Amino acid sequence: MMVATGLVKRFTIGSTEVLAVDGVDLDIKKGDFDLITGVEGSGKSTLLGMLGGLTPPSEGNILLQGQNIWTLSGTRRAHLRATEISLIFSFSGLLPTLTVLENVMFPSVFAGTMVHIDKKAHRLLQLVGLSGKEDLGPDCLSPDEGIRASIARALINDPSIILADDPVRDLDPEKVTGIMEIFATIHREGKTIVLASRTTELESFAQRVMRMERGKLSEQIA
Amino acid sequence: MSGMGKSIGLGSLTWNNLRNRPYRNIATMLCFAFIAGSLISAHFLVGGATNSLHSGLSRIGADLLVVPREYSATAEAVILKGQPSTFVFDSSHLEEVARIQGVDRAAPQLYIQTLSASCCSIPVQLIAYDPARDFTITPWLESRLGGPLAKDEIIIGSRIIGNVGETLLFYGHEFTIAGRLEPTGMGLDSSVFLRMEDAAVMAEESRTKAAEAISLPANQISSVLIMVDPDSDPSEVAARIQATIPDVRVIAPNYLIMKVTDQLEATTHLLYLATISVTLIALPLIAVISSMVASERRRDIGVLRALGASRPFIFRLIFLESISLAVIGGLIGIFTSFVIIFSFQDLIAASLQIPFLWPSPEELLVATGMALLLAITVGGVSSLYPAYRSSMLEPYEAIRRGEI
Ligand SMILES: Nc1ncnc2c1ncn2[C@@H]1O[C@H](COP(=O)(O)OP(=O)(O)OP(=O)(O)O)[C@@H](O)[C@H]1O
Ligand SMILES: [Mg+2]
Numbered sequence: 001m002m003v004a005t006g007l008v009k010r011f012t013i014g015s016t017e018v019l020a021v022d023g024v025d026l027d028i029k030k031g032d033f034d035l036i037t038g039v040e041g042s043g044k045s046t047l048l049g050m051l052g053g054l055t056p057p058s059e060g061n062i063l064l065q066g067q068n069i070w071t072l073s074g075t076r077r078a079h080l081r082a083t084e085i086s087l088i089f090s091f092s093g094l095l096p097t098l099t100v101l102e103n104v105m106f107p108s109v110f111a112g113t114m115v116h117i118d119k120k121a122h123r124l125l126q127l128v129g130l131s132g133k134e135d136l137g138p139d140c141l142s143p144d145e146g147i148r149a150s151i152a153r154a155l156i157n158d159p160s161i162i163l164a165d166d167p168v169r170d171l172d173p174e175k176v177t178g179i180m181e182i183f184a185t186i187h188r189e190g191k192t193i194v195l196a197s198r199t200t201e202l203e204s205f206a207q208r209v210m211r212m213e214r215g216k217l218s219e220q221i222a
Numbered sequence: 223m224s225g226m227g228k229s230i231g232l233g234s235l236t237w238n239n240l241r242n243r244p245y246r247n248i249a250t251m252l253c254f255a256f257i258a259g260s261l262i263s264a265h266f267l268v269g270g271a272t273n274s275l276h277s278g279l280s281r282i283g284a285d286l287l288v289v290p291r292e293y294s295a296t297a298e299a300v301i302l303k304g305q306p307s308t309f310v311f312d313s314s315h316l317e318e319v320a321r322i323q324g325v326d327r328a329a330p331q332l333y334i335q336t337l338s339a340s341c342c343s344i345p346v347q348l349i350a351y352d353p354a355r356d357f358t359i360t361p362w363l364e365s366r367l368g369g370p371l372a373k374d375e376i377i378i379g380s381r382i383i384g385n386v387g388e389t390l391l392f393y394g395h396e397f398t399i400a401g402r403l404e405p406t407g408m409g410l411d412s413s414v415f416l417r418m419e420d421a422a423v424m425a426e427e428s429r430t431k432a433a434e435a436i437s438l439p440a441n442q443i444s445s446v447l448i449m450v451d452p453d454s455d456p457s458e459v460a461a462r463i464q465a466t467i468p469d470v471r472v473i474a475p476n477y478l479i480m481k482v483t484d485q486l487e488a489t490t491h492l493l494y495l496a497t498i499s500v501t502l503i504a505l506p507l508i509a510v511i512s513s514m515v516a517s518e519r520r521r522d523i524g525v526l527r528a529l530g531a532s533r534p535f536i537f538r539l540i541f542l543e544s545i546s547l548a549v550i551g552g553l554i555g556i557f558t559s560f561v562i563i564f565s566f567q568d569l570i571a572a573s574l575q576i577p578f579l580w581p582s583p584e585e586l587l588v589a590t591g592m593a594l595l596l597a598i599t600v601g602g603v604s605s606l607y608p609a610y611r612s613s614m615l616e617p618y619e620a621i622r623r624g625e626i
Contacts, residue, residue: 045622054528055618075532082530089621093525097238109231110530153529 001065001192002028002051002161008059009046009215020046021057022215028161028194033187035203036196038212044196047212048165051194052087053077065160082110086154088164092146094138094153101125101134104152111157124152128182144175151182155191162186164195168202180205232535236542243515247547250511253504254551257600258593259559260500264493265589266563266581267574271486272479274407274579278302279475281406283358284329284447285456287473288319288463294471297445298478302577304379304409306335306347310442315470319446322462324454329355332418333444334436336392346382347413348392350421357449359415367401375400377415390414394431395424407571407579482576489574501600508604512544516612523612524620533613540609541602548601552594 009021020043028034038044049055051062053069062069064084069077081087086107094103104121108114125134128148133141141149147167154162164183168176176199184205187193195206203209209220240247282301289297293309300307313330320328334348351359353370359377363370371377376397378384389396397416405411416424425438448463450456460472516523523536531539563570564580571578581589 046618049618052528054524054621055616075534078527078530078532078535081528087528089525089528091521093521093528093621095235095238095522095525097235097241107529110532110535157530 001030001032002026003063004051004060006060007047007050007057007062009043009050009055010058019215021050024060024215024217026051026210026217028192030160030192031187031190032192032194033183033205033207034194035206035209036194036212036217037198037200037202037209038196039198042212043215044198044212045165046215047217048087048163048194048196052085052163053081054087078110082107083157084160086157086159086162088147088150088154088162088167090166090169092138092141092143092150094141094146094149096138099135099137100130100141100149103138103149104156107153107156113157117156121152121156124155125149127155127185128152129178144171144179147171147179148182151179151186155186159191161192161194164193166197166199167195168197168199176202232538232542236539236546239539239543240546246511246515250508250544250547251551251554253500253508254548254597254601255555255558256500257497257504257555258552258597259555260493260497261596262556262559262589262593263563264490264497265592266559267493267570267576267578268486268490269581269585269589270407270563270567270571270578271482271576273581273585274577275475275479275482277404277579278406278408278410278577279478281358281362281403281410282447282475283361285450285474286448286460286463287475288315288446288448288467288470289444289473291469291471294473297471297473298481299409300333300347301409301473302478302482303572304347304412306333306345306412308333308335308444310439310444311470313441313443315467316443316446318467319448319463319470322459322466324451324459324462325448326451327355327357327449329357329447330418330443331445331447332421332438332442334421334438345412346392347409348421349413349415350418351415352418356447358447362403363401371400371415371417373417374398374420375417377401377403379403379411379413380405381411382414393424393428393434393436395420395427405579407577409577486574486576497596501596505600505604508544508601509607512540512605512608513611515543516540516608520612520615520620520623523615524617524622527615527617528621536615537609537613540612541605544601544605544609545598548597549594552597555597556590556593 004024004026007021007024011018011020024047036044050057056070069080072080095106098106101121104124105117108117122134125131128151130145130148138146168179171179180202183193183195211218211220290309290311296307296309299305316328316330319325330352332350334350336346336348353360360370374397376390376399378399380403384390384399386399386401389398403410422438425436429435450459456474460474463470463472526536567578
C-alpha cells in the first residue's frame with residue numbers, strides 16, 4: 001500500500017545539520033497496524049510528516065499505491081491528504097469555531113463528498129464514544145475526547161491509510177487504553193494504521209512493532 | 223443544528239473565525255470605518271455643495287446677475303445663504319443694462335427683508351419681480367401652475383412653512399400661497415416670490431396695517447437678471463456691462479460655483495488628506511494585525527493543510543477574512559457618516575459657509591461604492607502578504623512550530 005525507500009530528512013539550523021531521519025525503508029501492507037516507538041527526538045514525527053505529505057524528504061521516495069506522492073503537484077498532494085491519507089496528532093487540532101460534529105464533517109469540504117456526510121459523522125462520533133457531544137464546542141471536550149473527535153474526523157473521507165503521531169502522548173495513562181481500543185476497532189474494520197509513540201506499552205495493540213533510534217528504523221520481532 | 227442544511231466551507235469558516243476574535247476585529251473594522259467614512263464625507267460635502275449650487279443656480283435661471291457694486295457681497299449672501307437684506311440701486315440701470323450689446327432680456331427684482339413674519343421662525347427674503355419682464359419665474363409658473371401669479375399670490379421657498387392655498391401675512395398684507403419651490407440648499411429656500419405691484423400695495427398699506435412700516439423707495443430695484451443672447455459669451459457681456467456702468471457689479475453663477483468650491487477646497491483637502499493618512503496608517507496596522515492572527519493560527523493552518531486544504535485555500539481564507547472586515551467596517555463608516563451628515567447638515571453647511579443639498583440616490587450609491595471599494599482595496603492589499611505567508615507555510619513546520 002505504502003512503500004518508502006531510502007528516506008532521509010536533514011534539517012539545517014544555522015551551521016549545524018540535524019539528520020532527523022537517516023535512511024528509512026518501510027513497507028506498509030494494506031490492513032497493517034504498525035507501531036513505531038522511539039524516544040523524544042528520535043525522528044518519529046519527521047517520518048510520519050514525510051509519509052503524510054506534510055514535509056518533503058531530503059532523499060528517498062514514498063509510493064502510495066504505486067504513486068510517488070512527492071512528485072505530485074501541491075494541489076494534487078493536498079487532495080491526496082484529503083482523500084487517501086489521514087493524520088492524527090497529539091493535539092486534537094479541532095477548529096475552535098466549529099462544533100464537534102462540524103469539525104468531523106469538515107474535511108469533506110476538501111474531498112468534495114458532501115452527500116449524507118452528517119449521518120456518517122454521527123456514526124463516527126458514536127464509534128469513538130462521543131454520541132451526544134455533537135453540538136458542543138471543542139472547548140467543552142476533555143483532552144481525550146478531543147483526540148477521539150480527531151480520530152472520527154480522520155475517518156470521514158474513508159482514507160486508505162491513517163498516520164497517528166503519538167495521539168496518546170499528552171493523555172492521562174488511564175485514558176490511553178480507551179483510545180487504543182478505538183484504533184484496534186477501526187483496524188479490525190480493515191483500516192491501515194501507522195501509529196508512532198514514545199510509549200512502549202502499546203505493543204499489544206499492533207501487529208508489527210518498529211523502533212526508531214536517531215533517525216534509523218529497525219523492526220522488532222516479538 | 224445537525225444536518226445537511228448547515229454547510230461548512232470557506233464562507234462559514236471565515237465568518238466563524240471573525241466571530242471568534244471580536245476585539246481585534248473591531249479594531250480592524252474601525253480602521254476600515256474611518257477610511258470609508260472620511261472618503262464618503264469628503265464626497266458628500268463636495269457633492270452636496272455642487273448639487274445645491276447647480277439646482278439653485280438653475281432655479282435662478284439667469285446667465286448674469288447685476289447688483290449694486292457696494293452690495294455685491296450682500297447679494298451673494300442672499301443667493302447662497304439666504305441672509306435677508308434690503309439693498310437697492312436706481313431703476314434707470316435696468317434700461318442701461320438692457321441696451322448693452324449681447325443682453326437678450328433683463329428683468330428687475332427687488333429684495334425686501336422681513337424681520338419677523340407670521341409664518342416663519344427664520345427671517346424671510348421677499349423677492350418682488352416684474353411679471354412683464356420676468357423670464358425666470360414665469361416659465362416655472364407656466365410649467366407647474368399653468369399660468370402666472372394672480373393678485374396677492376406668492377411662491378414660497380422650500381423652508382417656508384405653509385401649504386398651497388393657505389395665506390401668509392407680510393407687513394400686514396395677506397398673501398395666498400400658489401406654489402412651492404423645490405429645495406436648493408441655497409438662499410432661495412427661505413425666499414418668497416411676489417409680484418412687484420403687490421409689493422407696492424403691501425408697502426403702502428404697511429403704514430396702517432403693520433407694526434413696523436416699510437417704505438419702498440420709488441424707482442429703485444435690487445438686481446437685474448440677465449439672459450444673454452444665444453450668440454454672445456456671458457463673460458464678454460459681463461465685462462461690457464461692468465465697463466459701461468461702473469457702479470454695478472455683475473455676478474455670474476459660474477463664478478459663484480467657483481467661489482464656493484474655493485471655500486470648500488480647504489475642507490475637502492483636509493478630508494482627503496485624512497482619508498489618505500488614515501489609509502496609510504491603517505494599511506500596515508491591518509497588515510500587522512492580520513499577520514498576528516495568521517501566526518497565532520499557524521498550527522490551525524497546519525492542521526487545515528493536513529486535512530487537505532491547498533495553499534490557495536489558505537490564501538483565500540486569510541484574504542476573505544480581511545475583505546469581510548473591510549466590507550463590514552466600510553459599511554459601518556459609511557452609515558455613520560450618513561447619519562452624522564444628515565443630522566448636522568445645517569450646522570455643517572453653516573460652519574463651512576457652503577450651501578448644501580442632500581445628494582441624489584444615484585450619487586449616494588456611487589459615493590458608497592467608491593468608499594467601499596477603497597476599504598476593500600486597503601483590506602485586500604494589506605492582507606496580501608499575510609495571506610501569502612500563511613499559504614506558503616510548510617504544513618509540518620506550521621504544526622511543529624505551533625506546538626512549541
Ligand atoms: N523542522 C525542524 N527543524 C529543525 N529540526 C527539526 C525539525 N523537525 C525535527 N527536527 C529535529 O529532528 C529530530 C527528530 O525530531 P522529531 O520531532 O521527528 O522527533 P520525535 O521522535 O517525533 O520526538 P517526540 O517524541 O518528541 O515527538 C529532533 O532532533 C528535532 O529537533
Ligand atoms: Mg514527535
